[in-house]
Amino acid sequence: MRDDQRSTCPISTALEIIGDRWTLLVVRDLMFAGKRHFREFLQSEEGISSNVLADRLNTLMENGLITRRDDPSHAQKAIYSLTRKGLDLLPLVVAMSEWTQKYHPGTRRPEAVDLIQRTPKELAQLEAQLKQLHGIR
Amino acid sequence: MRDDQRSTCPISTALEIIGDRWTLLVVRDLMFAGKRHFREFLQSEEGISSNVLADRLNTLMENGLITRRDDPSHAQKAIYSLTRKGLDLLPLVVAMSEWTQKYHPGTRRPEAVDLIQRTPKELAQLEAQLKQLHGIR
Numbered sequence: 001m002r003d004d005q006r007s008t009c010p011i012s013t014a015l016e017i018i019g020d021r022w023t024l025l026v027v028r029d030l031m032f033a034g035k036r037h038f039r040e041f042l043q044s045e046e047g048i049s050s051n052v053l054a055d056r057l058n059t060l061m062e063n064g065l066i067t068r069r070d071d072p073s074h075a076q077k078a079i080y081s082l083t084r085k086g087l088d089l090l091p092l093v094v095a096m097s098e099w100t101q102k103y104h105p106g107t108r109r110p111e112a113v114d115l116i117q118r119t120p121k122e123l124a125q126l127e128a129q130l131k132q133l134h135g136i137r
Numbered sequence: 138m139r140d141d142q143r144s145t146c147p148i149s150t151a152l153e154i155i156g157d158r159w160t161l162l163v164v165r166d167l168m169f170a171g172k173r174h175f176r177e178f179l180q181s182e183e184g185i186s187s188n189v190l191a192d193r194l195n196t197l198m199e200n201g202l203i204t205r206r207d208d209p210s211h212a213q214k215a216i217y218s219l220t221r222k223g224l225d226l227l228p229l230v231v232a233m234s235e236w237t238q239k240y241h242p243g244t245r246r247p248e249a250v251d252l253i254q255r256t257p258k259e260l261a262q263l264e265a266q267l268k269q270l271h272g273i274r
C-alpha cells in the first residue's frame with residue numbers, strides 16, 4: 001500500500017483513481033467515440049473544462065490507464081491511447097451502463113443499448129478492435 | 138433527462154450519482170461489512186468525516202439507492218437499508234474489485250479475493266442474502 005492510500009480495500013483504491021465525475025468520461029470517449037485528441041475530448045456534450053481535462057489526462061497517465069505520444073499525422077498534436085489497464089475498465093463501464101439504463105430509462109441511448117446488449121463474444125470483439133486501434137499487445 | 142443532467146449518456150448519468158470518492162464506500166459497507174448505522178460507517182478505515190457521510194447518505198436516499206428508518210432495536214438510531222437499485226450496483230462493485238486486484242495487487246484483501254472468485258451462482262446467493270437482510274422484494 002502506498003503511503004497516500006486510504007486503505008487496502010480494492011473498492012477504495014479504485015475510487016482514488018476513477019472516483020470522480022469526469023475521469024471515466026474520458027475513458028468512455030476513448031473506448032466508444034474514437035476520440036484521441038485533447039480538443040476532441042473538450043467537445044463532448046458534458047462540457048468538461050480544459051483545466052479539468054488536462055488534470056484528468058495527467059492522472060490517467062500517472063496511473064497507467066492511458067499513454068500520450070506525438071501524433072505522426074499532426075505535427076503539433078498529442079494523441080492519447082488506452083493501455084491494457086485502461087481497456088480493462090470495459091466490464092466496469094458496461095456494468096455502469098447497464099445499471100443506469102435499468103433505473104434511468106431517459107438515458108437509454110441507442111449506442112449504449114447496443115453496448116449492453118452485446119453478447120460476451122461481441123464484447124470480446126470490441127475489445128480486440130480497441131486493442132488493435134490503441135496498439136495494446 | 139432532468140434539467141440538471143449533463144447529458145443523456147448512461148455513463149455520465151451514473152457518474153453524477155456515484156462518481157465521487159466516498160459514495161460507493163458506503164454502498165460497500167452496506168453490502169459486505171454488514172454496517173447499517175451512521176456511527177458504523179464513520180468507523181471505516183478510510184476515515185470519512187461526518188459531514189461528508191451525512192451528505193452522501195442524503196444523496197444516496199434522494200437517488201433511491203438506500204432508505205432510512207428508525208431502528209426498532211435502538212430508540213435513538215436510524216437504520217439504513219439498500220434498495221433494489223442500490224443492490225443492483227453489485228456487478229459494478231465486483232467489476233471494480235476485479236480490476237483493482239489485477240492492477241494493484243497490494244489491495245488484494247482476502248475478503249475481496251473471495252468476492253471476485255465467487256461463481257455466478259455464489260454471487261446470486263449473496264444477492265439473495267442481501268435482499269432478505271435489507272427487506273428488498
